[in-house]
Amino acid sequence: xxxxxxxxxxxxxxxxxxxxxxxxxxxxxxxxxxxxxxxxxxxxxxxxxxxxxxxxxxxxxxxxxxxxxxxxxxxxxxxxxxxxxxxxxxxxxxxxxxxxxxxxxxxxxxxxxxxxxxxxxxxxxxxxxxxxxxxxxxxxxxxxxxxxxxxxxxxxxxxxxxxxxxxxxxxxxxxxxxxxxxxxxxxxxxxxxxxxxxxxxxxxxxxxxxxxxxxxxxxxxxxxxxxxxxxxxxxxxxxxxxxxxxxxxxxxxxxxxxxxxxxxxxxxxxxxxxxxxxxxxxxxxxxxxxxxxxxxxxxxxxxxxxxxxxxxxxxxxxxxxxxxxxxxxxxxxxxxxxxxxxxxxxxxxxxxxxxxxxxxxxxxxxxxxxxxxxxxxxxxxxxxxxxxxxxxxxxxxxxxxxxxxxxxxxxxxxxxxxxxxxxxxxxxx
Amino acid sequence: xxxxxxxxxxxxxxxxxxxxxxxxxxxxxxxxxxxxxxxxxxxxxxxxxxxxxxxxxxxxxxxxxxxxxxxxxxxxxxxxxxxxxxxxxxxxxxxxxxxxxxxxxxxxxxxxxxxxxxxxxxxxxxxxxxxxxxxxxxxxxxxxxxxxxxxxxxxxxxxxxxxxxxxxxxxxxxxxxxxxxxxxxxxxxxxxxxxxxxxxxxxxxxxxxxxxxxxxxxxxxxxxxxxxxxxxxxxxxxxxxxxxxxxxxxxxxxxxxxxxxxxxxxxxxxxxxxxxxxxxxxxxxxxxxxxxxxxxxxxxxxxxxxxxxxxxxxxxxxxxxxxxxxxxxxxxxxxxxxxxxxxxxxxxxxxxxxxxxxxxxxxxxxxxxxxxxxxxxxxxxxxxxxxxxxxxxxxxxxxxxxxxxxxxxxxxxxxxxxxxxxxxxxxxxxxxxxxxxxxxxxxxxxxxxxxxxxxxxxxxxxxxxxxxxxxxxxxxxxxxxxxxxxxxxxxxxxxxxxxxxxxxxxxxxxxx
Numbered sequence: 001x002x003x004x005x006x007x008x009x010x011x012x013x014x015x016x017x018x019x020x021x022x023x024x025x026x027x028x029x030x031x032x033x034x035x036x037x038x039x040x041x042x043x044x045x046x047x048x049x050x051x052x053x054x055x056x057x058x059x060x061x062x063x064x065x066x067x068x069x070x071x072x073x074x075x076x077x078x079x080x081x082x083x084x085x086x087x088x089x090x091x092x093x094x095x096x097x098x099x100x101x102x103x104x105x106x107x108x109x110x111x112x113x114x115x116x117x118x119x120x121x122x123x124x125x126x127x128x129x130x131x132x133x134x135x136x137x138x139x140x141x142x143x144x145x146x147x148x149x150x151x152x153x154x155x156x157x158x159x160x161x162x163x164x165x166x167x168x169x170x171x172x173x174x175x176x177x178x179x180x181x182x183x184x185x186x187x188x189x190x191x192x193x194x195x196x197x198x199x200x201x202x203x204x205x206x207x208x209x210x211x212x213x214x215x216x217x218x219x220x221x222x223x224x225x226x227x228x229x230x231x232x233x234x235x236x237x238x239x240x241x242x243x244x245x246x247x248x249x250x251x252x253x254x255x256x257x258x259x260x261x262x263x264x265x266x267x268x269x270x271x272x273x274x275x276x277x278x279x280x281x282x283x284x285x286x287x288x289x290x291x292x293x294x295x296x297x298x299x300x301x302x303x304x305x306x307x308x309x310x311x312x313x314x315x316x317x318x319x320x321x322x323x324x325x326x327x328x329x330x331x332x333x334x335x336x337x338x339x340x341x342x343x344x345x346x347x348x349x350x351x352x353x354x355x356x357x358x359x360x361x362x363x364x365x366x367x368x369x370x371x372x373x374x375x376x377x378x379x380x381x382x383x384x385x386x387x388x389x390x391x392x393x394x395x396x397x398x399x400x401x402x403x404x405x406x407x408x409x410x411x412x413x414x415x416x417x418x419x420x421x422x423x424x425x426x427x428x429x
Numbered sequence: 430x431x432x433x434x435x436x437x438x439x440x441x442x443x444x445x446x447x448x449x450x451x452x453x454x455x456x457x458x459x460x461x462x463x464x465x466x467x468x469x470x471x472x473x474x475x476x477x478x479x480x481x482x483x484x485x486x487x488x489x490x491x492x493x494x495x496x497x498x499x500x501x502x503x504x505x506x507x508x509x510x511x512x513x514x515x516x517x518x519x520x521x522x523x524x525x526x527x528x529x530x531x532x533x534x535x536x537x538x539x540x541x542x543x544x545x546x547x548x549x550x551x552x553x554x555x556x557x558x559x560x561x562x563x564x565x566x567x568x569x570x571x572x573x574x575x576x577x578x579x580x581x582x583x584x585x586x587x588x589x590x591x592x593x594x595x596x597x598x599x600x601x602x603x604x605x606x607x608x609x610x611x612x613x614x615x616x617x618x619x620x621x622x623x624x625x626x627x628x629x630x631x632x633x634x635x636x637x638x639x640x641x642x643x644x645x646x647x648x649x650x651x652x653x654x655x656x657x658x659x660x661x662x663x664x665x666x667x668x669x670x671x672x673x674x675x676x677x678x679x680x681x682x683x684x685x686x687x688x689x690x691x692x693x694x695x696x697x698x699x700x701x702x703x704x705x706x707x708x709x710x711x712x713x714x715x716x717x718x719x720x721x722x723x724x725x726x727x728x729x730x731x732x733x734x735x736x737x738x739x740x741x742x743x744x745x746x747x748x749x750x751x752x753x754x755x756x757x758x759x760x761x762x763x764x765x766x767x768x769x770x771x772x773x774x775x776x777x778x779x780x781x782x783x784x785x786x787x788x789x790x791x792x793x794x795x796x797x798x799x800x801x802x803x804x805x806x807x808x809x810x811x812x813x814x815x816x817x818x819x820x821x822x823x824x825x826x827x828x829x830x831x832x833x834x835x836x837x838x839x840x841x842x843x844x845x846x847x848x849x850x851x852x853x854x855x856x857x858x859x860x861x862x863x864x865x866x867x868x869x870x871x872x873x874x875x876x877x878x879x880x881x882x883x884x885x886x887x888x889x890x891x892x893x894x895x896x897x898x899x900x901x902x903x904x905x906x907x908x909x910x911x912x913x914x915x916x917x918x919x920x921x922x923x924x925x926x927x928x929x930x931x932x933x934x935x936x937x938x939x940x941x
Contacts, residue, residue, distance in 0.1 A: 053869075
């Protein structure tokens with residue numbers, strides 16, 4: 001079916017000022033393919049079912065809206081953790097602020113450099129997982145990213161990395177518009193942890209493609225920047241091999257608009273995928289977690305845990321899907337999405353979906369929405385805990401299930417501290 | 430049944446369960462056809478056909494215009510494609526939109542005069558003789574025999590719709606005494622135009638969706654119920670829909686109004702002959718519950734599902750919606766969906782009145798190549814509104830079974846409460862079970878909970894039962910029986926029997 005004219009117009013308007021970056025023949029082809037894909041799909045509009053509850057306008061507009069830079073009042077997250085720091089300022093790699101990217105068993109390159117090389121393993125992955133993720137649901141903003149991303153890192157882990165690789169996204173210009181594309185390959189038996197933090201820019205479009213080979217493990221912990229006015233759309237595409245482990249956690253505090261899409265394919269038997277998110281929103285805040293997990297192998301386990309705390313008119317969206325293909329027998333799929341609405345103005349929208357074609361599976365999902373439990377507050381108050389503190393305690397308890405998905409205890413503690421601080425700042429306010 | 434026979438049954442799924450599911454789709458009991466002379470309108474749909482249907486029903490001008498308005502809108506609409514059902518393009522011009530048994534042109538005066546074929550039809554469908562006499566349209570048959578039965582058995586007043594026309598409504602006199610109006614919608618348009626004009630299309634607007642709009646243009650008959658304030662309808666009301674003629678679409682329209690403080694329980698059953706070609710059924714049901722009124726609407730849908738190769742069957746596109754307009758009103762939908770090749774049906778409740786309640790209980794069984802996309806919508810608008818959704822889907826053979834539902838809580842619907850549970854059971858590895866719920870909560874005093882599971886028979890439950898000394902078969906029987914129980918219990922007694930036979934998951938000798 002031909003694309004609606006309005007959709008075509010929005011797409012062309014967005015593309016007008018862009019030009020495909022330079023690179024070797026293979027990446028040029030990958031970028032041109034992505035552009036063709038994008039033109040065929042068109043950018044998302046308000047009438048698209050997949051964007052039912054999130055307005056994509058700000059993400060598809062030709063120019064990024066201004067966003068004030070947030071002056072942090074505490075130490076940056078992950079500060080205490082021994083890691084290899086790679087810093088991006090407004091979406092551009094800054095070697096001066098970054099650590100020396102050498103880590104035993106891990107190759108780290110800048111996308112730009114890899115793109116100039118004629119022969120590179122990246123060819124097998126760049127835009128490949130993104131393309132796989134376009135079916136059955138279109139993700140045009142990811143195709144836009146594949147075509148035009150100018151920066152990013154390319155990481156290949158061949159052994160067990162001693163330290164996490166930490167991607168730090170600094171935001172300095174109020175009109176910055178960043179497009180980052182990372183590709184990560186965790187080879188057979190290897191292990192890697194990637195940390196991400198910071199707002200990156202006034203507007204961020206980020207894609208991360210992750211291939212986790214047989215028996216490999218990948219951990220991902222992300223803290224999205226606290227800048228109030230920032231907007232972001234991120235896509236995490238992952239493909240999992242036999243007996244591999246993939247765990248991802250995202251904390252989001254603040255931000256006018258965030259859409260985090262995670263597209264995970266379990267293609268080898270006995271693979272495990274856990275994906276979790278904790279978000280706290282106050283006022284002008286719209287947060288959307290869209291997850292699509294495909295079970296295409298037997299004996300796999302997937303787990304989605306999403307918790308949202310919303311107040312003062314904040315809105316939360318969860319669209320999660322578990323697709324179990326016919327031969328994915330003995331699948332264990334679990335999904336929970338919960339929202340705690342701290343006042344009457346906040347809203348939560350959820351579409352927890354199951355699509356199952358195998359009979360010997362155990363899949364369940366739950367979704368709840370409601371206010372804080374008054375009897376629990378009463379109980380705490382009767383024990384002498386002031387009301388505001390009682391509310392914070394219960395809120396943290398509510399978020400705990402998501403934070404527990406982080407395997408590394410030090411990182412989990414760091415995240416917990418941030419959420420406590422966020423609540424403390426807003427106590428009574 | 431070939432398809433399912435070949436299915437490798439997983440450990441833990443009892444053969445009897447499989448057999449029970451087989452018996453539903455495999456041995457379709459109502460697949461015969463009545464050979465009866467019919468009067469058809471020409472094939473296809475256009476303004477002339479719409480006018481003709483209106484004229485045949487002796488409708489006033491406003492009704493004809495209403496239909497034409499709907500038809501004009503329908504021409505500008507496109508068929509929805511979002512449901513998880515796939516079927517060949519429907520040629521809307523290759524259908525008959527009006528079919529009526531010729532013998533019905535003049536009402537027969539006694540049982541001897543009734544077309545024996547029509548009589549036979551109802552006999553075969555298992556409707557008791559006395560009712561059958563009434564159903565066949567015999568004037569004066571409603572009095573004594575019906576009264577004689579009072580006290581022995583709960584009475585059910587029946588409106589039977591054969592293809593496009595209502596052939597008879599029973600117990601009208603008795604209902605009249607109570608003030609209840611129960612008649613065909615064509616009679617209602619003639620005799621109670623003020624009620625019809627006020628409520629028709631007020632719950633499902635003319636342009637609501639593609640199929641509802643088509644129905645608004647071409648509906649030929651259906652049932653109408655009005656229960657006056659404070660009246661508890663003295664008996665169950667029932668409509669029996671029968672598609673008989675080939676290539677004929679059935680478009681019935683049901684309108685039920687429960688006035689302040691009244692109560693009515695309504696049952697609906699449907700069957701159709703087995704044919705290799707598919708047939709279209711697009712109904713609209715509108716329920717209006719005013720203050721303190723309660724409507725219980727139960728359906729056993731057993732349209733012909735097609736054969737095991739997926740040939741033939743009914744395409745069932747139904748729009749059912751209830752408007753809980755008054756405070757403390759209550760609507761309860763219960764459905765057992767076992768038939769139809771394609772089901773597209775979402776009985777919904779608009780909870781407008783404060784403290785109004787909506788309930789939805791559903792069992793959907795699909796086998797062979799059947800596809801069902803069914804669920805509900807609960808729209809919470811009033812304060813303290815409550816809704817409860819219990820959906821059980823059983824999928825076997827090569828069938829696809831989808832629950833699609835929406836729970837929306839508006840900002841003003843303070844302290845609303847919803848609980849949703851949808852469970853799916855898969856039997857065989859060629860079928861699919863899907864859950865697509867939409868949850869929208871716009872205030873924090875409400876509590877919305879949604880749970881869904883998809884599984885084969887649960888091993889833990891089996892283990893527990895076996896540990897208590899049951900053998901495996903008994904244990905499975907108990908677990909599977911329990912799977913559908915929530916819904917079966919919600920059915921009125923009159924339908925529970927039929928539904929249990931249809932579901933037949935409860936096994937002989939099992940507990941409960």
